Structures are given as C-alpha cells and as structure tokens.
Amino acid sequence: MAKIRRIVLDVLKPHLPNIVELVCQLADIEGIDGVDITLKEMDQKVENVKITCEGDFIDYEKIEKVIISSGASIHSVDKVSAGNSLIEEVLTQQD
Secondary structure, eight states: OEEEEEEEEEEEEEESSHHHHHOOOOOOOHOOOOEEEEEEEEEESSEEEEEEEEOOOOOOHHHHHHHHTTEEEEEEEEEEEESSSSOOOOOOTTT
C-alpha cells in the first residue's frame, strides 16, 4: 500500500486547545515530520482552520484521533499526496 506523505484537512475546532497546542500534539505523531495550521475564520465559539501534515508515513487515523480528542471535527479532506515522493499540483489554464 502506498504511503501518505501529505494531507490537508479543513477542521472546525473550539478555541481551546489553541492552535499552538494542537500543532504540537499533531507534530508528536510518529511518521509526521511537520505540521502547519492556518486560521481561516473565527467566531465567538469556534475556529475554522486548515491543517497540513507532511511526513514519510502519515497515519490518518492517528491524526483524526488527536483532532477529535481536542473537541474538533474534520469537515473535509481537501488534499492527499502519496507515493515515494511529493508531487506538487500543476496549474493549468482552467485554474
């Protein structure tokens, strides 16, 4: 089975834990080399964030477990990259 190398998630989370705490929890998962969390929108009770994880072997179920245990929910999986190397998306005229 091919290894997941990058995954991008759209997540709705409560204000706590904050994104600093959440990024550290995700970065501690074995197989993940780096995590980026970008705040997209904030209201009184929740934050909408984009989470990008990269590594040599990403276990989606472990990521999902950390996110759910923090009180957040995954709205969508927006991008997944797998294989022996990372391939960047190529823009075409339609984009």
